[in-house]
Amino acid sequence: MKARIKITLKNGVLDPQGKAIAHALDALGFDGVGDVRQGKYIEVELDETDPAAAEDTVKRMCEQLLANTVIENYAYELEGS
Amino acid sequence: MKARIKITLKNGVLDPQGKAIAHALDALGFDGVGDVRQGKYIEVELDETDPAAAEDTVKRMCEQLLANTVIENYAYELEGS
Numbered sequence: 001m002k003a004r005i006k007i008t009l010k011n012g013v014l015d016p017q018g019k020a021i022a023h024a025l026d027a028l029g030f031d032g033v034g035d036v037r038q039g040k041y042i043e044v045e046l047d048e049t050d051p052a053a054a055e056d057t058v059k060r061m062c063e064q065l066l067a068n069t070v071i072e073n074y075a076y077e078l079e080g081s
Numbered sequence: 082m083k084a085r086i087k088i089t090l091k092n093g094v095l096d097p098q099g100k101a102i103a104h105a106l107d108a109l110g111f112d113g114v115g116d117v118r119q120g121k122y123i124e125v126e127l128d129e130t131d132p133a134a135a136e137d138t139v140k141r142m143c144e145q146l147l148a149n150t151v152i153e154n155y156a157y158e159l160e161g162s
Contacts, residue, residue: 006122021123024146030138034126041087041122042102045115057111065105 001046003058005066005076008039013071042066054078082127084139086147086157089120094152123147135159 009015015037022036044061048054058076067074090096096118103117125142129135139157148155 008122008124018123021125021147025125025142028145030142032128034128035124036126037124039122039124041089041120042099043089043116043118043120044102044106045117047113047115061106061111064109066102 001054002079003044003076005042007067007072007074010071010073082135083160084125084157086123088148088153088155091152091154
């Protein structure tokens with residue numbers, strides 16, 4: 001199956017990349033742009049076919065490597081086999 | 082409204098970050114990990130409330146700034162007002 005993982009900064013954590021994007025959008029003439037936050041998006045192909053086992057694996061991947069859970073949240077979707 | 086934008090490398094474009102993640106997962110003992118691709122995830126708050134206008138704005142943001150359309154694809158979802 002394929003896991004699609006989104007990793008975002010928690011609320012209250014400063015996001016200079018997001019600020020830079022907001023500033024650049026403003027400089028390009030886009031009006032009405034509020035808060036911009038940048039995160040990471042990771043796609044992982046798994047051999048596992050059992051959804052429950054795959055979910056458990058993805059959760060452990062996020063906790064151990066992909067996200068810094070002190071400052072980041074993660075969310076994932078599992079797709080197909 | 083809020084735009085949630087995913088930017089991913091096109092197929093065939095080398096992704097050393099993804100390779101590094103796959104290697105690290107393997108080193109941590111995760112088996113059955115296939116291809117890993119890393120992209121970007123950006124959330125933009127827009128003052129715009131008309132969905133069609135917001136969609137047009139987001140598309141232009143992606144084309145002009147957020148994605149390098151030579152090597153990257155983008156996808157977005159719009160949410161609420």
